[in-house]
Amino acid sequence: MESINLQHGSGGEKQTELLNNLIFKNLGNEFLDKKHDGAFLNISGKLAFSTDSFVVSPIFFKGGNIGELAVFGTVNDVSMCGAEPKYLSLSFIIEEGFSMEDFQKIINSIKIASEKAGVQIVTGDTKVVERGKGDKIYINTSGIGVIYENAKIGIEYIKPKQSIIINRDIASHGMAIMSEREGLKFDSEILSDTKNLNFEVKKLIENFGEKIHFLRDATRGGLASVLNEITSESNLGIHLFEDKILVEKQVKSACELLGLDPMYVANEGTFLCVCDDEIADEVLEILQRVNHHASKIGFITEEHAGKVIMESAFGGKRVVNPLIGEQLPRIC
Amino acid sequence: MESINLQHGSGGEKQTELLNNLIFKNLGNEFLDKKHDGAFLNISGKLAFSTDSFVVSPIFFKGGNIGELAVFGTVNDVSMCGAEPKYLSLSFIIEEGFSMEDFQKIINSIKIASEKAGVQIVTGDTKVVERGKGDKIYINTSGIGVIYENAKIGIEYIKPKQSIIINRDIASHGMAIMSEREGLKFDSEILSDTKNLNFEVKKLIENFGEKIHFLRDATRGGLASVLNEITSESNLGIHLFEDKILVEKQVKSACELLGLDPMYVANEGTFLCVCDDEIADEVLEILQRVNHHASKIGFITEEHAGKVIMESAFGGKRVVNPLIGEQLPRIC
Incomplete structure (x- = not known):
């Protein structure tokens, strides 16, 4: 050949x-x-x-x-x-x-x-x-x-009380790659979320213009890294609801098997949007039409500036730290 | 460390x-x-x-x-x-x-x-x-x-009788790299011609606008490859004067030592300009202010379409073929 x-x-x-x-x-x-x-x-x-x-x-x-x-x-x-x-x-x-x-x-x-x-x-x-x-x-x-003429995207527009919405469940790209590398087999295959997001973004900006303040895909370093970038650069805090962050069953199994936290696993077609709280439900509805796992995962807060805090379904709270060191090399 | x-x-x-x-x-x-x-x-x-x-x-x-x-x-x-x-x-x-x-x-x-x-x-x-x-x-x-507003650069603007001007002597980048790899020593060092060319180009376009028809730096594959690209895409011929194409002494020695033809050796700060013959002397003068080795190396012709022909100082003629195969890997 x-x-x-x-x-x-x-x-x-x-x-x-x-x-x-x-x-x-x-x-x-x-x-x-x-x-x-x-x-x-x-x-x-x-x-x-x-x-x-x-x-x-x-x-x-x-x-x-x-x-x-x-x-x-x-x-x-x-x-x-x-x-x-x-x-x-x-x-x-x-x-x-x-x-x-x-x-x-x-x-x-x-x-x-x-x-x-x-x-x-x-x-x-x-x-x-x-x-x-x-x-x-x-x-x-x-x-x-x-x-887009009516877009006004930037970390400087992020303010307390704004909502954080994600377009789908997390960690599937990283775990698709790792399963491949480690030869893991599950009942249902783990598929990477590799996908173009330009049409979703277009729809959001067209509909809501300046009420969309920030957009970011959660690639290397995963969701946790993007959220920590936001708190570190804006000097505001983020409050997350753990039960709103979805991880598919086989992805969760793979993470457990390899000792990885899905919050730090890379995605390729997963993005978050920070928007005015008043439009959060509409944003969610638009994103759910594409993926029903779209979810409002938390909000921006003046409290605990610089930190991402995750609240569990039972009310317990923990800090989601920035990723330190290597988790998954050559994931993208 | x-x-x-x-x-x-x-x-x-x-x-x-x-x-x-x-x-x-x-x-x-x-x-x-x-x-x-x-x-x-x-x-x-x-x-x-x-x-x-x-x-x-x-x-x-x-x-x-x-x-x-x-x-x-x-x-x-x-x-x-x-x-x-x-x-x-x-x-x-x-x-x-x-x-x-x-x-x-x-x-x-x-x-x-x-x-x-x-x-x-x-x-x-x-x-x-x-x-x-x-x-x-x-x-x-x-x-x-x-x-530039008054620029009109493209292979489609190349016509017979236009002049081909080069801004300096050739082959020094490739031979600087090869001397380094092969551990060759010469009386005077071979220096790569790595250089930004944007200010020379600016001056040419500012002064001559649409009378400059084509610009190209002679990187991988060297001068011969650029010239052959021109003849192949334009379906015109090129006539070169061998004695107008300068190669510095130590570069020539290195080429001979390694059995390489300087026409095919990569450059990094060497470009050619195809322009109306009427401005050729002025173009040359501008380029010679930067490097006195700038030279009018030939012209475009309707004859021998698709071919680059080089005339030696003694009137002999030979075809400068496109580069076939590998000459110098990882030169840039």
């Missing part, structure tokens, strides 16, 4: 061949087709710009793969700025010997994912490194989006 | 610490300081967007390092669109065990390089992979620039 070799990254004919047969053929559009080192874009307004390198291992997992993740990850980061993602760059670092068939599968996933999210790949780069200097494939995507 | 470990890429407190102490502290600006996953930009006009992953080995070399290269490489790609580079994203893939001191040096180079080029790092990402799954550090930068 054919595989990627150093020639495919040398800037010569072999590279041109690879780009023409695989990348331009599958991902081509009016911008990419120019084959310039940069893309020429017509875009106006306030922009959001974001980048992420994806090093997830394994590269194929239940519910997704590194290609899909690379598209949706950046689409989501741009979305969380209150922006409509428009254009992506795409850059590969491939290890010599990587299977051409797997590369094709990944390109195909990138194609489908970008169509699904309504974004265009407009510029790219391919590098090949020697065997043992990489791990199959790493992908960087950077994204540009146009900020 | 302290080194990077997997915790620095986990999304937890160790990562926050690294980002605060090293990245935000050195590269901070109004955009990056927001510490959001994406940056909010105010920008208008037609934009250029480009991306590159840098995997150069060794990461430190005479005349530059991977950090500087990552900034200037993308600054140049954006410039070659006829645009003024404004904002960069910055994404690291670091191998576990990488020296913290070297990382600091690289961050410092990135700081200096971005100041020199007048661009801001506005968003970023840091991933850490296990030992043996990377090679010290890989860096991706993506860049956004604003296309």
Whole structure:
């Protein structure tokens, strides 16, 4: 079976061949087709710009793969700025010997994912490194989006009494990856939540504009990390209701088996929204139409500034600390 | 000595610490300081967007390092669109065990390089992979620039009789890297040409606007590859004068020693400009103010469409073929 070799990254004919047969053929559009080192874009307004390198291992997992993740990850980061993602760059670092068939599968996933999210790949780069200097494939995507005119998203707009709403149950991406790595089997499979969130965000901003104050996807470090970032940057406190934070049964089992706290496990299609309390029920209703596990998990408070406090169903309280040290490497 | 470990890429407190102490502290600006996953930009006009992953080995070399290269490489790609580079994203893939001191040096180079080029790092990402799954550090930068109003750059504007001008002698970057790898010593050191080209481009567009038809830096694959791209995409021919293409003495020696043709060796601060013949002397004069090796190396022709022909000082002619196969891996 054919595989990627150093020639495919040398800037010569072999590279041109690879780009023409695989990348331009599958991902081509009016911008990419120019084959310039940069893309020429017509875009106006306030922009959001974001980048992420994806090093997830394994590269194929239940519910997704590194290609899909690379598209949706950046689409989501741009979305969380209150922006409509428009254009992506795409850059590969491939290890010599990587299977051409797997590369094709990944390109195909990138194609489908970008169509699904309504974004265009407009510029790219391919590098090949020697065997043992990489791990199959790493992908960087950077994204540009146009900020919605009525969006006003920022940690500085977070104030006491605002509600915190999450769009679904947590920890499935991290546990899908870990189950794959550890070879765990459950009654029902754990699927990664890898998903584009741009259309949910669009709906929220369209409906509620400036009443949506903050958006963030709970990726590396999980929900706990995002919440701690909020309290640390805003110098406010967060009060959580433990029984409102949902974890699917098989995900919970996997966490217990591996001694992991789902609050710190990475997600890929899970985001939280901080909004005025008066619209919380409506926000929830909109998000529940997509996933019935959407939930109002807590609120912002002046009390215990800088801390995230979780209240259990029985009224007990505990601090949710920031993640210290490594939990799950190469989860995204 | 302290080194990077997997915790620095986990999304937890160790990562926050690294980002605060090293990245935000050195590269901070109004955009990056927001510490959001994406940056909010105010920008208008037609934009250029480009991306590159840098995997150069060794990461430190005479005349530059991977950090500087990552900034200037993308600054140049954006410039070659006829645009003024404004904002960069910055994404690291670091191998576990990488020296913290070297990382600091690289961050410092990135700081200096971005100041020199007048661009801001506005968003970023840091991933850490296990030992043996990377090679010290890989860096991706993506860049956004604003296309000059009077620029009209594109392969479609290339026509017969236009002049081809290069801003300096060739092959020094590739040979600086190779000398480092092979431990070659020469009377005078070979320095990489790593350099930002945005100010030269600005001057050309300001002075000559639509009379500049095409710009391209001759990176991977060298000058021969760029020229062959032009002939292949435009379906025109190129006529070169061998004695106008300068190679410094020690670079030539190194090429001979390693059996390499300088026409195919990578550059990092070398670009060519295709312009109307009537302005060729003025373009040359402007470029020679920066580097006296700037030279008019040839012209576009209807003859031998799709081919690059080089005429020697003695009138002999040969075809400069596209690069086939690998010449120098991990040169950028």
